[in-house]
Amino acid sequence: MNNKNYKYLTFTLFAAAILWYLMFVIKPFNFWIEMSVSILLLILMAYFANRDIFSLGKVKIRYILIGVVSAIALYGIFYAGNIISGYLFPFKDAQISSVYSNKSNANLALIGLLLFFIIGPGEELYWRGFIQNTLGKKFGENKGYLFSVLLYAAVHIVTGNFMLVIAALVCGLFWGWLYKKEKSLIPVIISHAVWDLTIFVLLPLM
Template sequence: MEKQKSKNKIIISSLIMATILWFVIFVLKPFNFWIEMGVSILVLVMVALFSEKNLISFRNIKLRHILIGIISAIILYFVFYAGNIISGYLFPFKDAQIASVYSNRAQGNSLLIGALLLFIIGPGEEIYWRGFIQNNLAKKFGEDKGYIFATLLYAGVHIITLNFMLVVAALVCGIYWGWIYKKEKSLVPIIISHAIWDFTVFVLFPLM
């Protein structure tokens, strides 16, 4: 019981920390966006690993999970491609808000940004948000509620950025990757999916 209470405190504290970090990264912007993002994700992953030593395990990597990761990343890219077009008719502020996110590309070269997205930011977000937050919420409230709560928290943290389009993007991604994690019970496909999607949408084929 005491151990669970301690873990609950770590989860709540880490969520508060994530909100503060997102505010610093997206609103205050005191330093290089990509370095801040990479360091922040590493901090959250370290907190998660402190709470759960065996959080990350790649012993039983299946070809199925690798394929799901690659294919799901491609599908999600085209979902966002279509969403980018459709949202232009619905939200007159869409371009300005998306441009504010893409403007961060000026703070690093493609090699640095790509490396951080592929090996730290994408994988780290999945380890923390799905592997730690969603997994623990699922244990406490059941898989379906845990999935819903984790998705809402993932999107909710982005509200601090005051960027509506970013919040919607986070909600869509949270629903998508959270569902894959719920079905596959493995971090492998969503780590691959998130890393490839990040790299594609920011480096290979930006949406604007």
């Protein structure tokens, strides 16, 4: 990664932080529409730097199974984490509720469609397909993975929601590892999409 590409990657990260701040703090309009538009903007910026970002390869049954099973596993981690964190952080319920309160801005069908087809897949294209992949080429696979995890969590700091930052850290570790292991975005995209749909629409934790 040359210096020009590094500066561009940094620019997109600043853009992501601003977009996350607008979404979670300012909330100028519908949260789910804003998140979808924000993700699409980040993908577009990533595409300008890497035209191969949409070259996902062949969809294999194995990838589908890994995606679904890993989503279930991650949901289990969050289910247990929700219980444990209740004993550790007295503010847990209030902060998680503030995220779920955004569901009142749209009907569940629309939220589910946006999560499954735009938000989940889009986040993986940007964070793993662009950020982790680019950093991996610069610093090596393992360091690129760790740096991308930290950046993914760091962007959520602007929300002022500690539980959301922890959630991003866990998700970043999980999906980043899955991408590093499988060398394909397909199972990670499926995992993220299924997990999003489950934890926000089908089986919310609150």
